[in-house]
Structures are given as structure tokens and as C-alpha cells.
Amino acid sequence: MRITWFRILAVVAVTVPTLAAWADDWPQFRGPRRDNISREAGLLRTWPEGGPKVLWTTELCQGYAAAAIHGGRVYFEDYGREEREWYLRCLDLSDGKELWRFRESKTIRVNHGITRTAPAVDGRYVFALDPKCDFHCLDAQTGKELWRKSFLDDYGAPIPPWNNGQNPLIEPDRVILGVGGEAALMVALDKATGNEIWRTPNPDKWPLSHSSVMPAEIAGVKQYLWCTLFGPVGVDAADGKLLWHHARKFNVAIAPSPLALPDDRVFMTSGYDAGSVMFRVKKEETGFTTETVFDWTSEQWNSEVHTPVIFQNHMFAVGRTKRGLLTCLDFDGNIVWTSAEQAEFDLGSYLLADGLLFILEGKTGMLRLLELNTQEYRELDRAQVLSGDNVWGPMALSDGKLVLRDMRKMVCISVANDPQRAAADHGVGRGDLGRTSPTAHWSEAVAHGPGNPGWGGRPACQGYATCLWTPSAADGSDVRYRKLRVIGGRGSEPGQFRDELRGLATDRADCLYAVGDSKLAVFSPEGEFLRAWPTERPGYSVAVAADGKVYVGEQGQIERFDAAGRLLDTWKDSDRLGLVTAIAFVGDDVLVADTQGRCVRRYDRHGHWLGDIGKDNRMKGFLVPNRHLDFAVDSRGAVHIANPGMHRVERYSSEGELLSRFGHFDGTDPAGFPGCCNPTNVALTPQGNVVVAEKAGPRVKVYAPEGELLAVVADRDFDPNCKNMDVAVDSRGRIHVIDTVRLQVVVYEPEAGGTSTQPGTRAEEPT
Amino acid sequence: MNEKPTRRDVLGHAVRGAALMGMGGVAAYVSRRAGPEGAWRIDVERCVNSRHGAVGVAVCDKCATTCVLPLSAVRAVNDHAKCGRCYICPAYFEITSAIDERGLPSQKLCPRDAIRRTPIGEVDPRDPANNYYEYTIDEKLCNGCGKCVMGCKEPAGLSSIRLEVRYDLCVRCNRCAIAVACPDEAYERRPVQT
Structure with missing residues (x-):
């Protein structure tokens, strides 16, 4: 019995540090799962002016060595050129204060940098392979060396050109190294003692390069993948037996590591004219084989x-070969997209977290923030965090803090959304947050998983659109809407649209104007078709001025009609006007959303251009990857503009000064804006509340002017493929929303007793 | 009143005349070699062999093959201040060739064996792969084929090797054959600063 308990305790002692590590630590090269993905969430989708906050900086000797982070401590290699000492340093993640530094006398000449690799740490031990291929196990708390190995002396391995480039792999009870020496190809060492658990023979003397060992399960067998200059190998994780070798020559040095893919495939790429290879590993009766x-x-x-x-x-x-372009490839090797003409990254590193790719420009140290997807290059923000050249070192992320380096310094920046969210990540209940309505509560009955883990105290949520939320207004009164009717639909009747329905507006009499195809249709406040007239080009937006003139926004022009539909004139501003997706009025001026210009343009009533709103921000315009820019004007003349790429609604003066903004990315909290680019459309209720429409999945919500979520109006009434759903609100607070697939208008009205029935401002021009 | 010129005057005029003629000849020579029409040079930012970003393309050897001279006036030059002094230099070795027992590529890149590789500095016998090596180009052998320039280009190398026109060899053809053949218009005539 004592033996049993001892074993249990031993297993707990060994595994607890490892289990503790996975949540948000970055304990080794490419993170806890060796996939270069952090499971942290709630990260900033856009950065403050001037870039993310720098928490601390420390000077380094030149190199590319990345950090490992565990339990709030940062571990990394460094070198003192004057002292001729190799260091393993441990800093406090929160303030960068050095906790300990292991020193070893060692002469290392600069050879395209000195340090190259990240340690591996489990909270109890920290392992590091120094540039001269001496392997060290230190006490993670004190920095005291516990045991060591020498690749040269113990395994007859050469030091590779440009010094060591391999990052050790830690497993629960062992550490795995590719040694590529005369005595062994790969070894598994006991963490605590350094005793060899197994070794893989190396009869053909395949030399090591800079590749690191990667864990994988292929054909049902857990194995370790590694790449020598003579090709990738698979080693049985249980006993170190060589399972397969895909014979292929690589040249000079191999920095990347083998990547396991679905269907037992392995992808290996490298430099020095080696190209790339994908092969399939097969388990047959006689053993493993590979097939290119x-x-x-x-x-x-x-x-x-x-x-x-x-x-x-x-x-x-x-x-x-694509000149340092970020490239998206499918598993069949097809290039889906590249960052051509948008960004070049040289040999900069990258890290994925929360759907965001942090990626460095290798020549400049510019850090770019991308929303990663398989459709296109989509940049959210950028900041000059580091300085070039040769900014190639990998990054590490833990607790909302991104640790990255250039050739001279290591920098820790904050990329967490805000301290409150960071607190939520650590289990603080939603009621403590205060950012959204304190009276808001989750409806757990309709929230279902699995999927992204929610914040502390929140239910998990599958996807972005299936979490329903029962909101309450800030003043405690309920804000509810009910579906009133559906207008129009796909068809060839006068009140229907055949191919497209894109823009909506209401006039002072609450008549509804809808544009699409190449026509405009007018409906009564009760939804009855009244009249229609053709437009020269398909309409994307419509607005009704106080004098009854109807403005229709099209590609490259605006057509003006009188109330009866007679064409008055056509504005064409060929120098600047692109696709017009929204129109509104401020005083004597006409505001026009130009999707191609990514701004709101201001004209006088004669069509003379006066200026732009939104062009002078850091992104030189609004981020509208969905090719739709929408805005609304309130009674004070403030312009509320949906900036979907930044996940917020921004309020500007009519002169273009940014007054306020609200919104943030969040795929689980209904108060946030999910997906790549939301909200797509915006309108204002009579009392100035902000109505927004989202895509993927389609959803309509109402916010208070300050950004507090008041109501989720609808999220199941639309075809799931709807996007860019224009919204219009009439004087009774009724919300009209376009279903862009079914080509119909869905109307919602505030329920009696709700707070949205007060007359006030509306999208139509005030008299 | 006219005085007859003396022998001394005649000799003086003759010497001055000869000197002027000599200066005129020198001026004509210089103006021909480096006059207003300038000298031929290679723009490394245009040359495909040295232009950054031009990777995965074939080496251009027009400088070596089209010059009217038996051995082209173009030579490869290594800027030692920029050279990484690598153990495996991608301009010296044919890096895709088989690896020998020292872990080095078994073939050289230069078809004329014009590059010399010499260990320099402190040599660590336990770590030969991280010693420094100096790479010098023998201009008597180099024909400006550009292979080493392409091999040294980033990211594999540091772009320390470039092609240059040797003015002492160039015969200043008015219609330079290399310039005509250059696909990137990198071979250009520039005024010479005097």
C-alpha cells in the first residue's frame, strides 16, 4: 500500500507542474503544445496610439534566443562578450526584474548572432542547450545546476555551423534531444537525474542541424519527429526505436522542424535551396514506410x-521565394493567399493566439497584428516595437504579455484587452467586470458548447452567434423588440428584388425606401408597396433629405431624384468617389460613405467635395474588408461610423474629430463584436441609441450611446450567409433590417413599455 | 622693330608646343575614358544577381559571356567588411552537392575556382564549424559570371559580393555589348567625378 501511495504522489509531483503549465504559460519553443499557438483569449484587437504598452525591456547580447515563460517567470539564454560567459537568465514576467542568472565561462564568437534557442521549463526544472551544445538542467527556482550533458563528449556529436539551434522538448517525465552524434541519433533523458531512458542508434552518422524535436502521433503511434541533413525521421516515443526515415537531402543547415499534419502526413521545409517536402507515413505489417x-x-x-x-x-x-511574404497554404500545397503588396516579413517570427497572428518584420522590427483567416491577408494594427535588422527570434506569450526580442534587447508588451478582462481570464466573475451592464446576465440554458472556453464564470459557446444573452438596460428597464413583419422578398413583382437588396432609409412619414438591383422601391409605414423607379446603376445606399429629395448611392456616383422619382442630377466625383454605401446629411452638407476610399466624404449640396472623415487615423481610413462602410448622423450632427475591422463604432464630429468610440472584439460575449469585421452596419434610434448589424452570424443589437449593450434584437431571423445588412430606424423606433440573401426587409418594433419608443432623432434628415 | 628669334626661343616654343600637345592628348584620352559620357558601371540594386528579393531565379551571366574582351572586364568583388566569414559559404560551396565527411558540401560553386577560402583568427579544434574563414577572389581567374553574387545574396548570405566593372580593363565601347544584353538595364554609363 505504501508503494501505491508513493507512486501516486510521485505521479502527481511529476505531472502537476506540467499540467499547470498548459493553461497560459509558454514553457518551451513553440509553446506548450509545440504548435506555436497560445490558448490565451481576450487579447487586444487594436492597440493604443503609439503601440502596446511596454512593460519592461532588458538588454541582450546579439542573437535570436527566445524566451520560455512559466509561472510568471521568463527564462532565456544570453551571453556576456566581455566576460566571456554564457548565461541562463530568469526574470519576473511582471516587471522584468532579474531573479537569478546562471553563468558559465565559455568563449563563443559571433557567428551571425550568438544565442539561438529557447529553454524548456516545467516549473521545477529548466533545461537549456547552450550554443556549444552543452545541455544544462537547472533548478527553475534558484538557477542552481543539477546535471549536465555534453553533445561532444557524451555522444560524439559536432557543434553545427552557426552554433546550436535546437530547442529541447520536455515531456512529463523526460526531456527529448536530437543529438546526431556517432553514439546516438536521439536520446530521452530523465528530467530529474539526466539518466538516459533510451537512445536511438545512429549507424549512418546523420549529423544534427538546427531542427528541433516535435511530438506527434502518426498511424496511432506516438513518436518524435526530427530532421537531419539527410532527411526527417520518426522515433518511437516509447523506446526510441527508429520507425522511419524519409531519405531526402537538405542543405547546409535546417532551422525549421517537422510538422505533423492530418492523415499521417508530415511537412518539412528548409532554406539553402532545399525546398519543401510533404510525405505520408504508413504503418504496414513489416514496419513504417513513407511516401512522397x-x-x-x-x-x-x-x-x-x-x-x-x-x-x-x-x-x-x-x-x-515569395520575398518574405506571409503565405497561406492548404494541405495539398496550394498557395491560397500571400501578403503580396501589403507586407513583407523577411525572416520574422510569428505566434498565433485568439485568432490573432503576431508577426514581426525581420528587417525592421515592426510588429503587425493580423486576424488570421484562410481568405485574405487582414491586418488589424501595427507598431514599431523592435528595431531591425535580423529580428528573427521567436516570441512567447503568457498572461497577456508578449515577450519578443531583436538583436539587442528583449521587450515585454501588454496585449491583453484590459486588466479587467485579464482578471476575468483568471476566474473573476462577470459581475465584477463592470465594462458591460452590471445587470446583464447569461442565459445558460441557451449557451452550449463545446467550443472556445469562456471566461471565468461564463458558459462555453460554440462559434460566435449561438450564445443568446438576456439584456437589460442600464436603468433597469427592459429593452425588448419583437418581429413585426417581413417586406419584399426575392422575385420579380414591383415590391420585390431579383438579385440584390442593399440599402434602406426611412423618411419623415416613416415610409421605407429600399434600393437594390437597379431600382428603388418605396413602401408605406405599414409595409405596403407604393411605387418604384429605376436607377442607372445598382443602388447600394439611399437617403431622403428634408426637402424630399432622394439620394441613391451607387458605384462611383450618386443619383438624386425628386419624391416622385424624377432624376434631378447625378454627382460624379471621378477623382475620389468609389462605392457609395451610405449617405446622410449634416446641415447643408451631404456625407457619403466611400468604401473604396475607406472614409466618409463630405460634399455640399451641389456635389462639391469639402473634405473627408476618418482618413487621418493610423490606418489611413476605416477597415472595411467586407467592402461596406456605414454610418448614421444623430441630432447633434455627430457621425457614428461602423469600423468593422477595428470591431467598434466610432463617433466623429461633422468636422472629422474623433469624439468617442466603443466596442471590442469578443467571440463569446454578446456585448463584443465577433469575427473578422463587425459591426458592418449602423443606425440610430430616435433617442440616440446605436443599432448595429453583424455578419457571420447575422445579428442585430442595440447599444446605449456610451457602448453599453441594451438588446440583442435578433440573431435567428436571417439567412446565415447574410452580410452587410443595412439597418434603418423610423420615428417610432422600429428597426428595419435587410436579409441580403432572401432579399427582404425584416421589421422589429419595440415592445410596449420598452425604452426605445421615445420620439427623437432618426436616420432621416432632421427638419 | 622685329628681332630674329633665337635658337632658345625656337626650342622654348617647341617644348611648350609639345607639352600642350601632350596635355591635349592626355585630356583627349581621359575624356574618352572618363569624359562627359562617363564610364560603365553596374547598379547592384538592378542586377538580378545582387538585387534583393530576386530569389528563385537563374543566375545571369551576360557580363561574362557578352563582353568583347576575351576575359570580361567585369569581376566579382567581396566586401570583407560585410562578409560573414562563414564555415559554409553559399558563394564558395555548391550547397546542394553531397556532404563530405566534414559535413561540408563536396563541390565548389565557382566554375573557374576563383575563390580562395582561408581560416583566420583563433581556431577551436573542438568546434571547426564555427571558425572564421576569409574568402578572396582571384581577379585573374574571375570572369564575372555572377554565380557567387547570387549565392551570397540574402537571406542565405549577407550580400557582401557584388559585380564591378574594372575601369582599367574596360575599353569603353560606345555601344557596350554587356549593356545591350543586360536584361535588367543594370549596366549603365555614369559620369565620372574628377
Whole structure:
């Protein structure tokens, strides 16, 4: 019995630090799962002016060595050139204060940098392979060396050109190293003692390079993948037996590591004209074999330094032959998109978290924030965090803090959404947050998982659109809407649209104006069709001026009609006007949303351009990857503009001064805006509340002017493929929403007793 | 009143005349070699062999093959201040060739074996792969084929090697054959600063 309990305690002692590590630590190269993905959530989708807050900075000797983070401590290699000492340093993650520094006398000449690799730490031990291939196990708390190995002396391995580039792999009870020496190809060492658990023979003397060991399960067998200059190998994790070798020559040095893919495939890429290869590992009766799926020259595609990251069944990496372009590839090797003409990253590193890719420009140290997807390059923000050249070191993320380096310094920046959210990540209940309505509460009955883990105290939620939320107004009174009617629909009747329905507006009499195809249709306040007239081009937006003139926004022009539908004139501003997706009025001026210009343009009533709103921000315009820019004007003349790429609604003066903004990305909290780019459309209720429409999945919500979520009006009444659903609100507070797939208008009215029935401002021009 | 010129005057005029003629000849020579029409040079930002970002493309050897001279006036030059002094230099070795027992590529890149590789500095016998090496180009052998320039280009190398026109060899053809053949218009005539 004592033996049993001892074993249980031993297992707990060994595994607890490891289990504790996975939540939000970055305990080794490429993170806890070796996939270069952090499971942290609630990160900033846009950064403050001047970039993310720098928490601390520390000077470094030149190199590329990345940090490992565990339990609020940062571990990394460094070197003192004057002292001729190799260091393993431990800092406090919160303030950068050095807790300990292990020193070893060692002469290392600069050879394209000195340090290259990240330690591996489990909270109890920290392991580091120094540039001269001496392997150290230190006490993670004190920095005292516990045991060590020498690749040269113990395994007859050479030091590779440009010094060591391999990052050790930690497992619960052991550490795995590819040694590539005369005595062994790979070894598993006991963490506590350094005793060898197994070794893989190396009869052909395949030399080590800079590749690191990667864990994988292939054909039902857990194994360790590694790449030598003579090709990738798979080693049985249980006993170290060599399972397979995919014979293929690599050149000079191999920095990337093998990447396991679905269907027992392995992808390996490298520099020095080695190209890339994908092969399938097969388990047969006689053993394992490999079969090439494709084999590329470097002229086709390869990555010089970094191993791709897998996201949404695609690979993402910076390719050499595409001039340092971030590239999205499918598993069949097809290039889906690149960052061509938008960004070049040289050999910069990247890290994925919360659907965001942090990626460095290798030549400049510019850090870019991307919303990663398989459709297109989509940048959210950028900041000059580091300085070039040769900014190639990998990053590490823990507790909302991103640790990254250039050739001279290591910097820790805050990328957490805000301290309150960070607190929520650590289990503080939603009621403590205060950012959204304190009276808001989750309806757990309709929230269902699995999916992204929610914050502390919140239910998990599958996708973005299936979490319903029962809101309450800030003053405690309920804000409810009910579906009133549906207008129009796909068809060829006068009140229907055949191919497209895009823009809505209401006039002072609450008549509804809808544009699409190449016509405009007018409906009574009760939804009855009144009249229609043609437009020269398909309409994307419509507005009704106080004098009854009807403005229709189209591609490159605005047509003006009288109330009866007679064409008055056509504004064409060929120098600047693109696709017009919204129109409104301020005083004597006409505001026009120009999707191609990514701004709101201001004209006088004669069509003379006066200026732009939104062009002078850091992104030189609004982020509208969905090709739709929408805005609304309140009774004070303030312009409320949906900035979907930034996940917020911004309020400007009519002169273009930013007055306020609200909104943030959140895929689980209904108060946030999910997906790549939401909200897409915006309107104002009579008392100035902000109505927004979202896409993927389609949803309509109402916010107080300050950004407090008041109501989720609808999220199930639309075709799931709807996007850019225009919204109009009449004087009775009724919300009209376009279903862009069914080509109909869905009308919602405030329920009696609600707070949205007060007359006041509306989208139509005030008299 | 006219005085007859003396022998001394005649000799003086003759010497001055000869000197002027000599200066005129020198001026004509210089103006021909480096006059207003200038000298031929290679713009490394345009040359495909050295232009950053031009990767995965074939080496251009027009400088070596089209010059009217038997051995082109173009040479590869290594800027030692920029050179990384690598153990495995991608301009010296044919890096895709088989690896020998030292872990080095077994073939050289230069078809004329014009690059010399010499260990320099402190040599650590336990770590030969991280010693420094100096790479010098023998201009008597180099024909400006550009292979080493392409091999040294980033990201594999540091772009320390470039092609240059040797003015002492160039015969200043008015219609330079290399300039005509250059696909990138990198071979250009520039005024010479005097």
C-alpha cells in the first residue's frame, strides 16, 4: 500500500507542474503544445496610439534566443562578450526584474548572432542547450545546476555551423534531444537525474542541424519527429526505436522542424535551396514506410527559418521565394493567399493566439497584428516595437504579455484587452467586470458548447452567434423588440428584388425606401408597396433629405431624384468617389460613405467635395474588408461610423474629430463584436441609441450611446450567409433590417413599455 | 622693330608646343575614358544577381559571356567588411552537392575556382564549424559570371559580393555589348567625378 501511495504522489509531483503549465504559460519553443499557438483569449484587437504598452525591456547580447515563460517567470539564454560567459537568465514576467542568472565561462564568437534557442521549463526544472551544445538542467527556482550533458563528449556529436539551434522538448517525465552524434541519433533523458531512458542508434552518422524535436502521433503511434541533413525521421516515443526515415537531402543547415499534419502526413521545409517536402507515413505489417505527396524546389515554396503554424486546416508561414511574404497554404500545397503588396516579413517570427497572428518584420522590427483567416491577408494594427535588422527570434506569450526580442534587447508588451478582462481570464466573475451592464446576465440554458472556453464564470459557446444573452438596460428597464413583419422578398413583382437588396432609409412619414438591383422601391409605414423607379446603376445606399429629395448611392456616383422619382442630377466625383454605401446629411452638407476610399466624404449640396472623415487615423481610413462602410448622423450632427475591422463604432464630429468610440472584439460575449469585421452596419434610434448589424452570424443589437449593450434584437431571423445588412430606424423606433440573401426587409418594433419608443432623432434628415 | 628669334626661343616654343600637345592628348584620352559620357558601371540594386528579393531565379551571366574582351572586364568583388566569414559559404560551396565527411558540401560553386577560402583568427579544434574563414577572389581567374553574387545574396548570405566593372580593363565601347544584353538595364554609363 505504501508503494501505491508513493507512486501516486510521485505521479502527481511529476505531472502537476506540467499540467499547470498548459493553461497560459509558454514553457518551451513553440509553446506548450509545440504548435506555436497560445490558448490565451481576450487579447487586444487594436492597440493604443503609439503601440502596446511596454512593460519592461532588458538588454541582450546579439542573437535570436527566445524566451520560455512559466509561472510568471521568463527564462532565456544570453551571453556576456566581455566576460566571456554564457548565461541562463530568469526574470519576473511582471516587471522584468532579474531573479537569478546562471553563468558559465565559455568563449563563443559571433557567428551571425550568438544565442539561438529557447529553454524548456516545467516549473521545477529548466533545461537549456547552450550554443556549444552543452545541455544544462537547472533548478527553475534558484538557477542552481543539477546535471549536465555534453553533445561532444557524451555522444560524439559536432557543434553545427552557426552554433546550436535546437530547442529541447520536455515531456512529463523526460526531456527529448536530437543529438546526431556517432553514439546516438536521439536520446530521452530523465528530467530529474539526466539518466538516459533510451537512445536511438545512429549507424549512418546523420549529423544534427538546427531542427528541433516535435511530438506527434502518426498511424496511432506516438513518436518524435526530427530532421537531419539527410532527411526527417520518426522515433518511437516509447523506446526510441527508429520507425522511419524519409531519405531526402537538405542543405547546409535546417532551422525549421517537422510538422505533423492530418492523415499521417508530415511537412518539412528548409532554406539553402532545399525546398519543401510533404510525405505520408504508413504503418504496414513489416514496419513504417513513407511516401512522397509532393516535393518542391525552393523556387516553388519554402520557409527559411520558421516552422509553419496550422490554423483552420491550413498552414501559414513566411515563404522565401515569395520575398518574405506571409503565405497561406492548404494541405495539398496550394498557395491560397500571400501578403503580396501589403507586407513583407523577411525572416520574422510569428505566434498565433485568439485568432490573432503576431508577426514581426525581420528587417525592421515592426510588429503587425493580423486576424488570421484562410481568405485574405487582414491586418488589424501595427507598431514599431523592435528595431531591425535580423529580428528573427521567436516570441512567447503568457498572461497577456508578449515577450519578443531583436538583436539587442528583449521587450515585454501588454496585449491583453484590459486588466479587467485579464482578471476575468483568471476566474473573476462577470459581475465584477463592470465594462458591460452590471445587470446583464447569461442565459445558460441557451449557451452550449463545446467550443472556445469562456471566461471565468461564463458558459462555453460554440462559434460566435449561438450564445443568446438576456439584456437589460442600464436603468433597469427592459429593452425588448419583437418581429413585426417581413417586406419584399426575392422575385420579380414591383415590391420585390431579383438579385440584390442593399440599402434602406426611412423618411419623415416613416415610409421605407429600399434600393437594390437597379431600382428603388418605396413602401408605406405599414409595409405596403407604393411605387418604384429605376436607377442607372445598382443602388447600394439611399437617403431622403428634408426637402424630399432622394439620394441613391451607387458605384462611383450618386443619383438624386425628386419624391416622385424624377432624376434631378447625378454627382460624379471621378477623382475620389468609389462605392457609395451610405449617405446622410449634416446641415447643408451631404456625407457619403466611400468604401473604396475607406472614409466618409463630405460634399455640399451641389456635389462639391469639402473634405473627408476618418482618413487621418493610423490606418489611413476605416477597415472595411467586407467592402461596406456605414454610418448614421444623430441630432447633434455627430457621425457614428461602423469600423468593422477595428470591431467598434466610432463617433466623429461633422468636422472629422474623433469624439468617442466603443466596442471590442469578443467571440463569446454578446456585448463584443465577433469575427473578422463587425459591426458592418449602423443606425440610430430616435433617442440616440446605436443599432448595429453583424455578419457571420447575422445579428442585430442595440447599444446605449456610451457602448453599453441594451438588446440583442435578433440573431435567428436571417439567412446565415447574410452580410452587410443595412439597418434603418423610423420615428417610432422600429428597426428595419435587410436579409441580403432572401432579399427582404425584416421589421422589429419595440415592445410596449420598452425604452426605445421615445420620439427623437432618426436616420432621416432632421427638419 | 622685329628681332630674329633665337635658337632658345625656337626650342622654348617647341617644348611648350609639345607639352600642350601632350596635355591635349592626355585630356583627349581621359575624356574618352572618363569624359562627359562617363564610364560603365553596374547598379547592384538592378542586377538580378545582387538585387534583393530576386530569389528563385537563374543566375545571369551576360557580363561574362557578352563582353568583347576575351576575359570580361567585369569581376566579382567581396566586401570583407560585410562578409560573414562563414564555415559554409553559399558563394564558395555548391550547397546542394553531397556532404563530405566534414559535413561540408563536396563541390565548389565557382566554375573557374576563383575563390580562395582561408581560416583566420583563433581556431577551436573542438568546434571547426564555427571558425572564421576569409574568402578572396582571384581577379585573374574571375570572369564575372555572377554565380557567387547570387549565392551570397540574402537571406542565405549577407550580400557582401557584388559585380564591378574594372575601369582599367574596360575599353569603353560606345555601344557596350554587356549593356545591350543586360536584361535588367543594370549596366549603365555614369559620369565620372574628377
